[in-house]
Structure formats: structure tokens, C-alpha cells
Amino acid sequence: MKEEIGFKELEKNIETTIYEGILKLGYNPDEALSIYYDLDLLNYLLQKDFIHNIQCLDHLQEFITYVNPRLYNIDILLEKGRFKFTVPKEGIAYIYKENQNNNFLTELIKLVKTHNFTLEDVLAVFGHYSNEFVCEEMNNSEFQYVIYFKDSNIDKFKYCFSFDEMGGYYHRLLDYSFNRIMEE
Incomplete structure (x- = not known):
């Protein structure tokens, strides 16, 4: 099993x-x-x-x-x-x-492909699928924010975002990978 x-x-x-x-x-x-x-x-x-x-x-x-x-x-x-x-x-x-019914990921990728989005835009996408999500500001050289749903049945990944003069970028990580990065 x-x-x-x-x-x-x-x-x-x-x-x-x-x-x-x-x-x-x-x-x-x-x-x-x-x-x-x-x-x-x-x-x-x-x-x-x-x-x-x-x-x-x-x-x-x-x-x-x-x-x-x-x-x-x-x-x-x-x-x-x-x-x-x-x-x-x-x-x-x-x-x-x-996987075509994965509307959350479809909507998020459509947004991030523009590279011209804000943290508020990302939070609006998360909020469209649940008000039960976490957004934490991070002290990490790889990313500035981590956002994830409290209910992993919606989506089990942690989305790590960075924003700079070139726009916004993200990494999509499992808990395991996220925890390893945080240990470094």
C-alpha cells in the first residue's frame, strides 16, 4: 500500500x-x-x-x-x-x-506570464479560490513572499514570489523543496 x-x-x-x-x-x-x-x-x-x-x-x-x-x-x-x-x-x-479543470493554476499562470503584475494581483487570484490562504513576507535572497492555500486540496504548492524593476517572478515548490531552501 x-x-x-x-x-x-x-x-x-x-x-x-x-x-x-x-x-x-x-x-x-x-x-x-x-x-x-x-x-x-x-x-x-x-x-x-x-x-x-x-x-x-x-x-x-x-x-x-x-x-x-x-x-x-x-x-x-x-x-x-x-x-x-x-x-x-x-x-x-x-x-x-x-488537468484542464485546474482553473487556479491556469489563472495564475496567465497572470504571471505578463511579468507585469503586483502582489495584490496575485492575492486576488488566490482569493478567487479561497479566503483561507497564507501570505508571508520572507527574508530570503530567492524570493520576497510565500503564498499558499491553507487547504492543500485546492493546491498543495507554495508559491514564492519576487518583484523588481523587471516585473514579478515566481517559484512553485512542494513543502519539501521550500523547507530545504529555507534551511540554506
Whole structure:
């Protein structure tokens, strides 16, 4: 059962990361897409404690079978010490179709693609989906604000924003990645 929970978490992360990319760059039905993971993030998502990349890669063969009905012949290989996940065009089509109801992310990406937005604009997007969100000013060289929903069922990511004379920028992070940045 723990295997399936970890596999579900990894699959959902792949889906939402690729969908975010589609929203930013556009959807091309003829393209495969690749994303990269470090071992520590995979351990977090899979709820494992692999020490070596090869151990994790062996385990991911089961994941390939698990996601095949949805993401088709996903390819996972080691590249320069990181795991490269390549989702074929059929899997990308599935992700595109299944995530089109993610109105929050669609609206947020539409806003941030302009680079000409304010913190108030971002807060308005969050407020459109729930009044129960957190906005904290941060003392961090990477970003100035972190914003997230109290109810992770709406969206489980922390959105870290920076504003300067060139406009606004963001990073979308899982709790794990956010906490690691804050420890640095």
C-alpha cells in the first residue's frame, strides 16, 4: 500500500509539473516532454530512503508499469546524476486533458506570464479560490513572499514570489523543496 501512495504522489507531481509547463509554453500534441528529479525529492515523493540512484532506478521500473495506462511508455533514465523522466506525446495528451479543470493554476499562470503584475494581483487570484490562504513576507535572497492555500486540496504548492524593476517572478515548490531552501 505504501508503494501505491508513493507512486500516486510521484505521478501527480509529474502531471502538475508538466501541466504547469504546458500552461507557460503552450500545448503541442506532437511533443514528448522531460522533467528532472534529484534522488532526495524522489525519496520524499515515493516515501523511500534510497541511498543510491541505481536502487531508486530499479524501483522506478515498477512505477513505469503503474503509470503506463495513463502516461504510456514513460522513459526514466539517469542523466548527469539526476533522473530524467520523459513522457511521450500520448502521456502529454492525457495530462493536458485531465488537468484542464485546474482553473487556479491556469489563472495564475496567465497572470504571471505578463511579468507585469503586483502582489495584490496575485492575492486576488488566490482569493478567487479561497479566503483561507497564507501570505508571508520572507527574508530570503530567492524570493520576497510565500503564498499558499491553507487547504492543500485546492493546491498543495507554495508559491514564492519576487518583484523588481523587471516585473514579478515566481517559484512553485512542494513543502519539501521550500523547507530545504529555507534551511540554506
